[in-house]
Amino acid sequence: MEPVNVAVIYYSTSGNVHALAQAVVEGARKAGAHVRLRKVAETAPAEVVDAHPAWARHHRDTAEVAEAGHGDLEWADAVLFGTPTRFGNPAAQLRQFIDTTGPLWFAGKLADKVYSSFTASNTAHGGQESTLLALGNTFYHWGGVIVPPGYTDPVQFTSGNPYGTSAVVGDAEPGEVSLAAARHQARRVVEVTAALKAGRAA
Numbered sequence: 001m002e003p004v005n006v007a008v009i010y011y012s013t014s015g016n017v018h019a020l021a022q023a024v025v026e027g028a029r030k031a032g033a034h035v036r037l038r039k040v041a042e043t044a045p046a047e048v049v050d051a052h053p054a055w056a057r058h059h060r061d062t063a064e065v066a067e068a069g070h071g072d073l074e075w076a077d078a079v080l081f082g083t084p085t086r087f088g089n090p091a092a093q094l095r096q097f098i099d100t101t102g103p104l105w106f107a108g109k110l111a112d113k114v115y116s117s118f119t120a121s122n123t124a125h126g127g128q129e130s131t132l133l134a135l136g137n138t139f140y141h142w143g144g145v146i147v148p149p150g151y152t153d154p155v156q157f158t159s160g161n162p163y164g165t166s167a168v169v170g171d172a173e174p175g176e177v178s179l180a181a182a183r184h185q186a187r188r189v190v191e192v193t194a195a196l197k198a199g200r201a202a
Contacts, residue, residue, distance in 0.1 A: 003032065003034050004031075004032070004190050004193045004197065006033040006076060006077070006186070006189065007035075007038060007068075007072045007078075007080075008035060008080050008082070009038045009073075009080070009081050009094075009097070010081065011039065011040045012062070013084055014055055014057075016084065016120040016167060016173060017083060017084050018039075018058065020118050020165060020179070021182075022037070023183050023186075024080050024165075024183070024185065027185070028080075028186040030183070030187065031191060033186075033190045037066075038068035039067060040068050040093050040096070040097040041068075041096070068097055073104060074104065076113060078115070079114070080115075080117065080185070080189060081116075081118075081135055082118045082119065084119065084120050084121065085127040086127075087127060088127030090119075101142075105142055108143075110143065111144065112145065113144055114144065114145045114146075115135075115144040115147070116185060117132050117135040117163075119165070119166050119167075120168075122169060123170070126168070128163075129161065132161075132166070136163075148162055148185075149184060149188055150162045152188060153181075153184045156181065158177050159177050161181075165182040165185050166178070
């Protein structure tokens with residue numbers, strides 16, 4: 001099987017989506033993919049970040065994670081986007097990155113890739129599904145192949161979201177069910193992407 005290139009591109013405020021992104025990386029690598037983990041740039045003013053200890057701490061702790069660029073999207077056969085939910089929508093920081101991709105879209109360089117997404121919120125029913133569906137609108141415009149986890153693994157009947165991994169975190173970190181769901185979602189993305197690549201090459 002020809003190797004699959006997977007980019008995991010995320011934004012995380014206090015570390016919850018980062019934890020999901022790490023589980024996605026783990027699942028993709030175990031499925032045999034080449035993986036890049038990339039964060040998007042922080043656009044909030046430094047004084048706003050520093051006023052929230054958890055936000056500032058996570059910003060420092062992930063200083064070594066490379067920032068996403070257009071080259072990562074071009075390199076990837078599949079991209080998994082991660083974001084906290086903000087009033088039922090992706091975080092502005094991730095949208096800011098996505099909104100710079102017009103030249104790639106216009107050149108057709110985002111079409112025919114596999115896309116999937118994952119999210120976290122503080123509360124149940126905190127806008128998780130609408131956040132993932134909002135990202136899907138972008139994938140439609142790009143001409144992407146959307147691969148959700150669906151109910152293709154027993155963990156999905158526990159985690160409960162067929163659109164993408166969704167963690168309800170409150171004051172805690174993502175639990176093992178959410179992390180297992182993230183690993184499964186990544187594995188499924190790799191498997192479907194590999195099948196698509198093989199079919200195109202045949």
